[in-house]
Amino acid sequence: THRQIAANIRHKATSLMPGYSPPAFSLYDRNRKLVNLQDFKGSYVYLNFCTCTSYSCFKEYEILQKLNNKYGNTVKFITVICDGSLDEMITYLSKNTYNWIFLNFANQPDVLENYRIKAFPVYLFIDKDGRTLYSPCPTPGENFEGLLEKLLTKRGELPKN
Secondary structure: OHHHHHHHHHHHHHOOOOOOOOOOOEEEEOOOOEEEHHHHOOOEEEEEEEOOOOHHHHHHHHHHHHHHHHHOOOEEEEEEEOOOOHHHHHHHHHOOOOOOEEEEOOOOOHHHHHOOOOOOOEEEEEOOOOOEEEOOOOOHHHOHHHHHHHHHHHOOOOOOO
């Protein structure tokens, strides 16, 4: 019993720390397909938690669109929408041209607690092995692109223009 309690405490304390695997989730995308975080192992993941009603999130979406267009073959951009239902997210996305991955939290609302989300937006960067590299990670408006270029250059993975 004590070992299990200790393992639970360790997991909670380390789950968002660099070098550790972030909490798993299974959320629905705009096509009503269930998507698991594990599905993206082998790719870098820029994961963010936003709402459809946050001005701060809207401002970041324009930059995210440009980043996805430039780095989308190297990095999976994933936005978890943390307000409203799946249908509301789908309606919202039908009125916009965002082309990266959007997931809805409604079928697994504890994802907010698991990722310790208290405000929006929140960003994390996950490596190809599925471990957290940066948590929190700079937002697109805080020059995430500079950090990304430095990391990809160091690893010899910068996409060719």
